[in-house]
Amino acid sequence: MKKESLILMDTNICIYRTLAYVQPKIYRDELDKVTNKINSLSNNNFQCKFVISDLVVSELRDDKILFWEISNFCIARLHIRNRYESLRIFNEAKKSMEKFISKYGIENSLYEKIKEYHLNLDNINQFYLKFPAKLQNLTKLKISNMNPRQKQVKINQRPNNLPEESDRKLLGQAIEIKKIHHSDVYIFSNDGDFTEFIKEIPTEFNVHILNVDDIVPSYATP
Amino acid sequence: MGVNEFSYILNKEQMLSNFSFNDFFSEYNLKTIDNKDLFLAALLSFKKLNTTQIHKLSFLTFAEEKIIIPFEFIKMPHGPFSKDMGELLKDFSKRGLITMNEETHRDWKENIWELSDSGQMLVSTNKLKIDKIKKELEKIIEAYGVNAAALERYCYNNYLLKSANEKPQDYEARIKTNIDNLQIILTNRIRDLENIEDIDEPCRVAILACFDYIDNLLKVLFSNVGIDQVIRGVLIKKAENYINVWGEIIRLANDNGEKAKIKDLLRDSKELFNFINLSSKSYGVFESVF
Numbered sequence: 001m002k003k004e005s006l007i008l009m010d011t012n013i014c015i016y017r018t019l020a021y022v023q024p025k026i027y028r029d030e031l032d033k034v035t036n037k038i039n040s041l042s043n044n045n046f047q048c049k050f051v052i053s054d055l056v057v058s059e060l061r062d063d064k065i066l067f068w069e070i071s072n073f074c075i076a077r078l079h080i081r082n083r084y085e086s087l088r089i090f091n092e093a094k095k096s097m098e099k100f101i102s103k104y105g106i107e108n109s110l111y112e113k114i115k116e117y118h119l120n121l122d123n124i125n126q127f128y129l130k131f132p133a134k135l136q137n138l139t140k141l142k143i144s145n146m147n148p149r150q151k152q153v154k155i156n157q158r159p160n161n162l163p164e165e166s167d168r169k170l171l172g173q174a175i176e177i178k179k180i181h182h183s184d185v186y187i188f189s190n191d192g193d194f195t196e197f198i199k200e201i202p203t204e205f206n207v208h209i210l211n212v213d214d215i216v217p218s219y220a221t222p
Numbered sequence: 223m224g225v226n227e228f229s230y231i232l233n234k235e236q237m238l239s240n241f242s243f244n245d246f247f248s249e250y251n252l253k254t255i256d257n258k259d260l261f262l263a264a265l266l267s268f269k270k271l272n273t274t275q276i277h278k279l280s281f282l283t284f285a286e287e288k289i290i291i292p293f294e295f296i297k298m299p300h301g302p303f304s305k306d307m308g309e310l311l312k313d314f315s316k317r318g319l320i321t322m323n324e325e326t327h328r329d330w331k332e333n334i335w336e337l338s339d340s341g342q343m344l345v346s347t348n349k350l351k352i353d354k355i356k357k358e359l360e361k362i363i364e365a366y367g368v369n370a371a372a373l374e375r376y377c378y379n380n381y382l383l384k385s386a387n388e389k390p391q392d393y394e395a396r397i398k399t400n401i402d403n404l405q406i407i408l409t410n411r412i413r414d415l416e417n418i419e420d421i422d423e424p425c426r427v428a429i430l431a432c433f434d435y436i437d438n439l440l441k442v443l444f445s446n447v448g449i450d451q452v453i454r455g456v457l458i459k460k461a462e463n464y465i466n467v468w469g470e471i472i473r474l475a476n477d478n479g480e481k482a483k484i485k486d487l488l489r490d491s492k493e494l495f496n497f498i499n500l501s502s503k504s505y506g507v508f509e510s511v512f
Contacts, residue, residue: 062243063243063244063247063248064242064422064424064425065424067243067247067424067427067428068423068424068427071424071431082434083427083431083434084431084434084435084438084511086427086431087247087428087435088510088511088512091249091512149419149423153423
C-alpha cells in the first residue's frame with residue numbers, strides 16, 4: 001500500500017468502527033479488524049487519510065438507515081436473541097457517531113472538486129453489467145436471510161442486480177478523487193458489491209478496494 | 223452502503239409508511255422536575271395538605287403524568303410512599319419552611335403541613351419555576367382531587383397494589399394473571415404488526431424490538447424477584463397502556479384512519495416507551511435501551 005493513500009470509508013465500515021466502541025464491548029473480529037486498520041494505516045508509516053463521503057454521512061445521520069444496518073448486523077452477525085438489544089446498540093452507536101463524522105467527514109474543499117462524480121455513473125453501470133452472473137449471486141446472497149417483504153425492497157433497489165445507487169455513487173466519487181489525489185485511492189468496504197470486484201475495479205477505474213480481512217503490509221511503498 | 227429507499231408501490235392508500243422512522247422510534251424527552259424543594263413548595267402552595275395527600279399527589283405526578291421527579295416510591299400500608307419525600311418534609315420543618323399541625327379526629331390523627339412565611343418567601347422568589355411546576359400539579363389535582371382516601375383508593379385500584387385483607391398468594395395470582403393476559407395481547411399485536419403491509423421495514427423491525435423489550439420486561443415483572451409492588455404496578459399499567467396504544471394505531475392504520483390521530487398516538491407510544499425504560503432502569507427492575 002502506498003504512503004498517503006486516501007481511503008473512502010463505506011457505511012458498513014463506519015458502523016463497525018462505531019460499534020467497536022459500544023459498551024458493553026461487542027466481541028466481533030471484524031470490528032477489531034476495522035479499528036486496527038484505521039489505526040495502523042493512519043500512523044506515521046502509512047500516513048493514509050481516511051475520509052467519510054457526504055453520501056455516507058447522510059446515511060449515517062439517517063436514523064432509519066443506521067438502525068436498519070445495525071439491526072441487520074445484530075441479527076446476522078451477533079445472533080442476538082433479544083431483539084430489543086438492537087435498539088440499545090443503535091442508541092449507543094448514534095451517540096458516538098457524530099464524533100466520528102466530525103473527525104473524518106469530507107472537507108468542503110475536496111467535495112467541491114469532485115462534485116461532478118455522477119458523470120461516472122454510466123461507465124460504472126456498464127462496468128458492472130459485464131458481470132451478470134456475479135451480480136445475480138450477490139443479490140441472491142444479500143436477500144438470502146430476508147423475509148419476502150424485505151427481499152422485494154432489496155430487489156427494487158438493485159435494478160438488473162446492479163449495486164445500490166449509493167454504492168455506485170461512492171465509486172463515482174472515488175474515481176473523481178483519483179483524478180486529483182497524488183497517491184492511491186481506496187474504498188474501504190465489507191460489501192460484496194466492492195469486495196467481489198477487488199481485481200476488476202482497480203483495473204477499470206484505478207481505484208483500489210480495501211477489505212476488512214486484507215492484511216496490512218508492514219511498510220508503506222513510496 | 224446502506225439502504226436508501228424503503229417505500230413500496232401499493233395501490234391502496236398508504237398510512238403507516240407516511241410516517242418517518244423518528245415518528246415510530248426515537249428518544250422522547252420526558253418532562254422532568256429535578257428540584258425537590260421547589261416541587262414540595264409548589265405542592266404546598268395550593269393548600270394545606272396531610273402526609274397521605276403529599277405522597278399520593280407526588281406519586282400520581284410520576285405515574286399518571288409521566289413526569290420524572292426526584293422521589294422514589296415504595297409500598298407502605300397506605301399505598302405509595304416516598305422515603306425521600308418523608309426526609310424532605312423533616313428537612314423543610316427544620317429549615318422553618320413549613321409548619322406541621324396535628325389534627326385529631328374521632329379515632330385517628332393526621333399531620334397537616336402548611337407553608338410558613340419563609341416557605342411562602344421561597345415560593346415568591348422562585349415564582350416562575352414554581353408556576354411551571356404548579357401547572358403540572360394542577361392537572362393531577364383537577365383529575366384526582368385532593369381527598370386523601372380517594373387518592374389512596376385510586377392508587378390501590380389502578381396500580382394493582384395488595385390491600386391489607388388480600389392474601390399474598392391471591393395478590394401474586396392476580397398480578398400473574400394480569401401479566402399473562404398482557405402477554406397474550408402483545409402476541410396478537412406482534413402478529414398484527416407483522417401482517418401490516420403498509421409500513422417501512424426498519425420501522426416495523428424497530429417497533430417489534432420495542433414489543434420484545436416490553437415482553438422481556440413483563441417476564442421480569444412476572445418473576446417478581448425483589449420488585450416493590452408500587453413500581454411493579456406502575457410498569458404493568460404502563461405496559462398495558464403501551465400495548466393498547468399500539469392496538470389503536472394498528473386499528474386506525476387498517477381502517478385508513480386520520481393521519482393526525484395516528485401521529486398523536488405514535489407520540490404517546492414513544493412517551494410511554496421512554497417512561498417505561500427510564501422507570502425500569504431507575505428502580506433497578508430492568509435495563510433501558512436508551
